[in-house]
Amino acid sequence: MKIILAASAGFCFGVKRATNLAFEAADEYPHICSLGPIIHSPQVVKKLEEKGVKVIGKVEDIDHGAVIIRSHGITAEELDMIHQRDLRIVDATCPFVKKAQDYATMLCNEGYSVVLVGEKDHPEVQGIISYTRGGEVFVVADCKEAERVPNRPKLGLVAQTTQSFKNLQQVAETCLEKSKEVRIFNTICDATSVRQNEARKIAREADLMLVVGGFNSANTTRLAQICQDIQPRTFYVETAEKIQDSWFDGVECVGITAGASTPRWIIDQVVERVAGVSK
Amino acid sequence: MKIILAASAGFCFGVKRATNLAFEAADEYPHICSLGPIIHSPQVVKKLEEKGVKVIGKVEDIDHGAVIIRSHGITAEELDMIHQRDLRIVDATCPFVKKAQDYATMLCNEGYSVVLVGEKDHPEVQGIISYTRGGEVFVVADCKEAERVPNRPKLGLVAQTTQSFKNLQQVAETCLEKSKEVRIFNTICDATSVRQNEARKIAREADLMLVVGGFNSANTTRLAQICQDIQPRTFYVETAEKIQDSWFDGVECVGITAGASTPRWIIDQVVERVAGVSK
Incomplete structure (x- = not known):
C-alpha cells in the first residue's frame, strides 16, 4: 500500500515557534501558565500541563509568575493588565499576526481609516483592532460588507492572516470606490x-x-x-x-x-x- | 423641436482654467507663446494667435518672453530647459495632472516602484514619469500589461487622469499579486x-x-x-x-x-x- x-x-511556522517557546518556558519558569490553550491540540496542551503549564482563561486569574501569549495574540487591554500585574511574558504571538497588528497601528497613526478583512469575533481580529487604541477600524468579512464602509480620505487595509487572497483582492477593489487613497498591506500567511x-x-x-x-x-x-x-x-x-x-x-x-x-x-x-x- | x-x-475644469490663464497672459506679456497648442480646439488656438500667442513645438525654439504650459503638463526636462533659458512661465498644467505628477514623485521618494496606469506615449504620462527623475516606473495600459510587472516589495499606483476607474481597479487587483504592499492614489478625474x-x-x-x-x-x-x-x-x-x-x-x-x-x-x-x- x-x-x-x-x-x-502539521505545524505552520507560527505554531511551531509558539510550541517551542512554550516548552522552553516550561523548563525555565517554575510558575507558568498560558492565556487560553496554546494551540488547538489537546495532546500538546496535555504535555505542557505535565510540564507545569496551566491553561488560564483570564488575566485577572493570574497573580504571579510567567504567562505565555499564544500564537494569535492577545488584546492591548490584556497586555496592559499583564504589565500592571508585573507578570513575566513569554510572547508566542505569531510574527505574521504581529505584523498585521503593527501595520494597523501604523496606518491609524498616519491618519488612515483601517479596513480589516476578517472575522469580527476572532481573537486575532480583536487583538489587531485593540492595538490601534481607538483608531477608526471597520471589520469586513467580504466585499459585500465592504460596501458599507463610508467614504474616507485615506483607507488602509490589513487582513487576518488566515484570509483568502481572493477575498482581500475583492475588498480592495470595493475600497477603491470609497477613497482617493487606498493602501493595502497583504498580511495573509499562505x-x-x-x-x-x-x-x-x-x-x-x-x-x-x-x-x-x-x-x-x-x-x-x-x-x-x-x-x-x-x-x-x-x-x-x-x-x-x-x-x-x-x-x-x-x-x-x-x-x-x-x-x-x-x-x-x-x-x-x-x-x-x-x-x-x-x- | x-x-x-x-x-x-464643453470645457472641463482644467481646460477652462488653462484657457483663462492663456487669455490673461496674452494681455499681460508682449512676447508670449504656448508649448504646443493650448487645447485641441483650432478656434481657441486661432483666437489666442490673434492676441499674439504663438504655438511653438520645442523649448529650443523659444529664446525670450513667456511660455504657457498647457493643461496636460510638460516633462521635467522641458521645465529644466525653460528655467535655464530664463523664460517666464504661465503654468496652466491641470491641477489634477499636477497631483498625479506629485504622487508619483512622492511614491518614488518613499521607495515604491510606481505602476502608472495609462497610455505609454501620451504627453501627460511622459510628464508624470519624468518628474520621478529616474525612479522605477512601469506604464501599463490594462491588467494584462500589469501581469508583466515584476514582484517588488512596495508598489505605488497612479493613473493618467482620463483613465477609466474600472481599469484602475483591475490593475490594482493584479498588482496585489506582485507585492506585499500596494498603495493606490486614484488620480482619475471623473x-x-x-x-x-x-x-x-x-x-x-x-x-x-x-x-x-x-x-x-x-x-x-x-x-x-x-x-x-x-x-x-x-x-x-x-x-x-x-x-x-x-x-x-x-x-x-x-x-x-x-x-x-x-x-x-x-x-x-x-x-x-x-x-x-x-x-
Missing part, C-alpha cells in the same frame, strides 16, 4: 492555502484520505471537509489509536495530511500505524 | 466619465445627436463614437456653420454634447443654429 504524506502537513491545495491534490490521487488533528481545530476541520468533498473515503482522526485496519480494504494508496496545530509525533505515529496495517 | 443640451458639454454617461443617456432619448468639438480632439472623437453606437443619426461638427437643415427631417428631439476642449461660444452658436432650423 502506497502512502502519500503531505509535505505541508500556509493555510498551501496546505489546502496540497490536500486537494493528494485527495484526487488517493483511495483513502486521513486527516489528522484536534477536533477543536477549525483549520483541521476545514481540511477534512475539503478532502471529503473530493474523496468520500476520508477519515478525520485525532491520534493513531483510532485507526482501524478494516478501513483499508481494497485500498492501494493512502493520503495523509494534518492541520496546523497537529504535532509531528502524532503524524509520525499515524504514518507508522498505516504502514503496519494488516490486510 | 425639443433640444437637450448636456450639462457636462469629468470624462460624467460627460460620456450623460451623452449615453441623451443619445437614448434623442432622434438626432450633435457632438461638437475639434476633429483633433481625442475625447470628442470618443464621445461621437459613443453616441453613434446608440443613435446612428449622430453628427460630429467643429462649428455651427457645418450644420444642414436637411439633417432634421422628421426629428422631434435633438441632443447636443461637446468635448472637453470645445469653448462655450461654439456650443451656444450650435444651439442657436439648431433652434433656428427651418423644416
